[in-house]
Amino acid sequence: MAGLAGRMSTVFKSKISRMLDKSEDPGETLDYGYQKQVELLQNVKKGIADVVTSKKRLQMQSTKLEQSVVKLDTQARQAMSQGREDLARAALERKTVAQTELQSLDTQIKELETQQEQLTVNERKLRTKIETFRTKKEVIKAQYSAAEAQVKISEAANGVGEEMADLGLAIQRAEDKTENMRARAGAVEELEAAGTFDDITQLGAGQDDIDRELAQMGAGPQVDDELSKMKAELGSGGGDSPQLEQGKKEGA
Amino acid sequence: MIVRIAGEGQFRLPDEDAERLNDLDNRAVSAVDSGDEAGFRELWTQMLDLVKTDGQDLDGDELAESDVILPPRDMSFSEAKAEFTGEGLIPD
Numbered sequence: 001m002a003g004l005a006g007r008m009s010t011v012f013k014s015k016i017s018r019m020l021d022k023s024e025d026p027g028e029t030l031d032y033g034y035q036k037q038v039e040l041l042q043n044v045k046k047g048i049a050d051v052v053t054s055k056k057r058l059q060m061q062s063t064k065l066e067q068s069v070v071k072l073d074t075q076a077r078q079a080m081s082q083g084r085e086d087l088a089r090a091a092l093e094r095k096t097v098a099q100t101e102l103q104s105l106d107t108q109i110k111e112l113e114t115q116q117e118q119l120t121v122n123e124r125k126l127r128t129k130i131e132t133f134r135t136k137k138e139v140i141k142a143q144y145s146a147a148e149a150q151v152k153i154s155e156a157a158n159g160v161g162e163e164m165a166d167l168g169l170a171i172q173r174a175e176d177k178t179e180n181m182r183a184r185a186g187a188v189e190e191l192e193a194a195g196t197f198d199d200i201t202q203l204g205a206g207q208d209d210i211d212r213e214l215a216q217m218g219a220g221p222q223v224d225d226e227l228s229k230m231k232a233e234l235g236s237g238g239g240d241s242p243q244l245e246q247g248k249k250e251g252a
Numbered sequence: 253m254i255v256r257i258a259g260e261g262q263f264r265l266p267d268e269d270a271e272r273l274n275d276l277d278n279r280a281v282s283a284v285d286s287g288d289e290a291g292f293r294e295l296w297t298q299m300l301d302l303v304k305t306d307g308q309d310l311d312g313d314e315l316a317e318s319d320v321i322l323p324p325r326d327m328s329f330s331e332a333k334a335e336f337t338g339e340g341l342i343p344d
Contacts, residue, residue, distance in 0.1 A: 118259060125261065128312035136315065159315030162256065166321075170259045173324065 026149035030137035033157050037130045040164055044126065047171035048119045054178040055112040058105055061185055065102045068197035069095055080230050088230065092223045098197050101188050108181050115174045122167050129163050254310065255303050256318035257325065263307025270342070273302060273320070277340035284336040289329045296332070300325060 072095035079087035133156055140152050191197065253270050256262045265273075276299045283292035299322065310316065320342055323335050335341060 122259065122261075125312060129315060132313045132315055155317070156315045158317045162317055162321075166256065166258055170324070173259075173326075 026144075026146055026153060027141045029153060030141060033153070033160075034130070034134055034137055037133060037160055037164070041123075041127065041130060044123055044164075044167055044171065047175065048116065048123060051112060051116050051119065051171075051174050051178060054181060055109060055116065058109050058112070058181060058185060061188060062102060062105045062109060064192075065098050065105065065188070065197070068098045069102065072098065072197070076226075077230060077234075080227075081234055085227065089223060089227060092226050094197055096222050097191070101191070104184065105188070108184070112174075112178065112181070115170075115177070119167070119170060119174065122170060126160075126163050126167055129160050133157070133160050253320070254316055254318045255307060256321045257300060257303060258322060259324045260304075262310035262316070262318055263303050264310055265303065265307045269302060269306050273299060274340075274342045276302070277336070277342045280332075281336045281338070281340045284329075284333055292329065292332060292336070 072091045076088045076091035076095065079085075079091060136152075136156050140149050140156070144152060253265045253267055254262055255265055255273070276295050280292055280295040280299065283289075283295055303322065322341060323331065327335070
C-alpha cells in the first residue's frame with residue numbers, strides 16, 4: 001500500500017515507535033503516549049478553529065458585497081430615472097463584478113462549512129478513542145506482564161495514531177483549500193480598495209481606470225440587458241416611482 | 253478486514269470483500285494508467301460504496317489498525333495518479 005494513505009500511516013507509525021522506544025517501563029510509555037495524544041488533540045482543535053476563522057472572514061466579505069450589489073442597483077435605477085444612462089451603466093458594470101465575486105465566495109463558504117462539520121465529527125471520534133486509550137492503559141498496566149504489555153500498547157497506540165494521522169491529513173487538506181480562498185479573498189479586497197464597488201455618485205460618470213477595466217472584464221452583455229430592462233420598467237409608467245424611493249432608503 | 257476511508261472512519265468488512273475491492277482497485281489503476289478520468293471516478297465510487305454498504309462502522313472504543321487505508325473521497329485525478337499505480341492501494 002503506497003501513496004498518500006500509505007505515506008500517512010508510515011509517517012505515523014515511525015512517530016509512534018519512537019514514542020514507544022522512549023521508555024522500558026510500559027506504564028511510563030503508556031502515560032507518555034496518552035499525554036502526547038492529549039497534546040495533539042489541542043493541535044486538532046486549533047486546526048478546526050483556523051477553518052472557522054477563514055469561514056467567518058469570507059462571510060463578512062460576502063455580506064459587504066451583498067450590500068454593494070443592493071446599493072449599486074439602487075443607484076443605477078436612480079441614475080436611469082434621471083436620464084443618466086452613462087452613470088447607470090457604470091453602476092451596473094460594478095454590480096456585475098460584485099455579483100460574480102459574491103457567487104464564488106458563497107460557494108467557498110458552503111464548502112468550508114461542510115468541511116468544518118466533518119472535522120468536528122472526526123474530532124469527537126478521536127476524543128472518544130483517546131478516552132478509550134486512557135481506560136485501556138490502566139487495564140494494561142494492571143493486568144499484563146511487561147512483555148505482553150508491549151504488544152497491547154503498540155496495538156492501542158497505533159489505533160489512536162492512525163485516527164490522529166487521518167484527522168491531521170483532513171485538516172491539512174482543509175488548510176490548503178482555505179489558503180487558495182485567502183488568495184481569492186485578497187483579490188476581492190484589492191478590487192474593493194481600488195473603489196470597484198464604491199458609491200458611484202461619489203465617482204461621477206467614471207472615465208477612470210476602473211471603468212475601463214470593468215468594461216474589459218466583459219460585463220457588457222449583462223449590463224446592456226439590465227439597462228434595457230430598466231428602461232422598459234421606467235418607461236412603463238409612473239407606478240415605479242414609489243418603489244424607487246423605497247430602494248433609495250434601503251440602499252442608503 | 254478493517255478498511256479506513258480517509259476522513260470518514262474505519263469499517264470492518266467480511267473477508268470475501270477483499271477480492272472484490274482488489275478487483276476494483278486493479279481496474280482503477282488501469283483507468284488511471286489510460287488517463288480515463290470518468291472511468292476511474294466510477295470505479296472509485298464503487299470502491300467507496302462497497303466499503304460503506306458492506307462494512308460495519310468500527311465502534312469508538314475499538315483501537316485497531318486498518319489493513320487498508322483509502323484516500324479521501326474528494327481526491328483530485330492528479331492525486332489519484334499518485335495513489336493508483338502498480339498494485340494499487342491493495343497489494344495483490
